[in-house]
Amino acid sequence: MAQGVLVFAEQIDGSFRKVAYESLSEGRRLADALGETLTGVVLGSGIEEIAGELAKYGADTILVGDDPGLADYTTDAYTNVLFDIVKDNDPRILLLGASSRGKDLSARLTARLGSGLAMECTSLRLDGDNLIATRPMFGGKILAEVALGGTPQVAAIRPNVMEIIEVAKAADVERVAVNTGVVKTRVVEKRIETASKVDLTEADVIVSGGRGMGGPDFSVLEELAEVLGGTIGASRSAVDEGWRPHSDQVGQTGKVVSPNLYIACGISGAIQHLAGMGTSKCIVAINKDPEAPIFKRADYGIVEDLFKVVPAITAELKKQKD
Ligand SMILES: Cc1cc2nc3c(=O)[nH]c(=O)nc-3n(C[C@H](O)[C@H](O)[C@H](O)COP(=O)(O)OP(=O)(O)OC[C@H]3O[C@@H](n4cnc5c(N)ncnc54)[C@H](O)[C@@H]3O)c2cc1C
Structure with missing residues (x-):
């Protein structure tokens, strides 16, 4: 039995x-x-x-x-x-x-x-x-x-x-005795994209950027992630634009993540994105559109331009650390 x-x-x-x-x-x-x-x-x-x-x-x-x-x-x-x-x-x-x-x-x-x-x-x-x-x-x-x-x-x-x-x-x-049996595939090459980066699925803190970033410069998010000991994620729009690698994509066709803290910056909150981060323990949304659907799922919401809010949060956290 x-x-x-x-x-x-x-x-x-x-x-x-x-x-x-x-x-x-x-x-x-x-x-x-x-x-x-x-x-x-x-x-x-x-x-x-x-x-x-x-x-x-x-x-x-x-x-x-x-x-x-x-x-x-x-x-x-x-x-x-x-x-x-x-x-x-x-x-x-x-x-x-x-x-x-x-x-x-x-x-x-x-x-x-x-x-x-x-x-x-x-x-x-x-x-x-x-x-x-x-x-x-x-x-x-x-x-x-x-x-x-x-x-x-x-x-x-x-x-x-x-x-x-x-x-x-x-x-x-x-x-135990191992019999690998018939193996129809073999690994010909391995490419490790970001060896030093914490795997998104295991990260405690994720700072994610979407189309609202307006371009490939994610430095404001990277600075915040660094202070929080977190890692960067992205919406599919940001990935499709070529601003971030696909390995950063969170959502239905990306990674499913459950960090303690997920900060969504310039992300509208489409159902396919929510499918990838909806079980995060605390969701903070920063979006200048008060009607953005992400606010329905967020624990904390800030209606403001992310380029004003994110550096202010980073500066405040740095001050508290010093
Ligand atoms: C089959 C399928 C699978 C998909 N899989 C995924 C997936 O895995 N992951 C995923 O993310 N999407 C996925 N999508 C796409 C999804 O439907 C959305 O199109 C996508 O998530 C939108 O990305 P976004 O929120 O970055 O962009 P948008 O929807 O364009 O939102 C941008 C947001 O940024 C805000 N904004 C703009 N400028 C600023 C600023 N300066 N400050 C603050 N806020 C600002 C805007 O108000 C807006 O809410 C999938 C779609 C399909 C059909």
């Missing part, structure tokens, strides 16, 4: 994604409620050393799939290996992070398993043994509660939403 919670803990270049810790913490909570065990899975090449880190977030067992064939993420290899692990361990619940890779992997894996999948979950709860997932639908207009039948019940959790809780455990680390 299916038992326990299994969490796929994503790592890139030997560092776990923040969402891996969030998924494990959530997995620990569910496993405790069920009175069952939590297993963390890490896949990659040369990653045995970092695997033990997962014990800090409550894993009872850590399964390590360490193989040169897993050095670069490919959908085929990761699906094949994780599928075997899931079949061998028969978990009741399987959690992954809804990062770009996590979305790709969870979709392919659940198709292979014949299981349901709740994507971009913002909270999880149990109804008896059944997992009930809350997830935004229709571009974030509604929050749906989704019940998952059969096993494993698979949920991909939205990054930056769930709490990280450290619960040190003396976990068993086990190496």
Whole structure:
């Protein structure tokens, strides 16, 4: 009979994604409620050393799939290996992070398993043994509660939403046999766009600019982001204009973010933009049009020219820091 919670803990270049810790913490909570065990899975090449880190977030067992064939993420290899692990361990619940890779992997894996999948979950709860997932639908207009039948019940959790809780455990680390199977793709080149920039999906503070920026000069936003320890985002209009790279785009066809603070500057608040940032914990909108739809979603709104307000906020924050 299916038992326990299994969490796929994503790592890139030997560092776990923040969402891996969030998924494990959530997995620990569910496993405790069920009175069952939590297993963390890490896949990659040369990653045995970092695997033990997962014990800090409550894993009872850590399964390590360490193989040169897993050095670069490919959908085929990761699906094949994780599928075997899931079949061998028969978990009741399987959690992954809804990062770009996590979305790709969870979709392919659940198709292979014949299981349901709740994507971009913002909270999880149990109804008896059944997992009930809350997830935004229709571009974030509604929050749906989704019940998952059969096993494993698979949920991909939205990054930056769930709490990280450290619960040190003396976990068993086990190496598993890896069979990457037939892999139809191979990585020929990697281009790392902004190595020093915090990944938008994991940022605590995002200062975003839209068409209201009027051009590619985002320096006023960059200065504010620097004082706040944040990072820059953009609307699709700003990206389509060529002012920012696509990797900065927030929204339905960009990144889905949930920072503690999202400052939208010169962004009207189209539904496709809101779909990407609507679950931010605090939204501040700066727009000179009092009728801009962004104000309906904002916690704080400032009706003013952003080029006046943003430098004033930056100067005030700098003063307070000194
Ligand atoms: C299928 C599809 C997918 C899409 N995906 C995305 C997506 O992922 N992300 C996304 O963002 N959009 C997406 N869009 C586009 C979306 O519909 C909007 O067109 C876009 O979000 C608008 O960007 P914006 O708010 O920057 O520009 P606008 O709507 O033009 O708004 C600019 C705002 O700036 C304000 N402004 C101007 N000057 C100033 C100033 N000096 N100070 C203060 N305020 C000022 C204006 O009052 C206005 O409200 C998608 C659309 C479609 C059809």
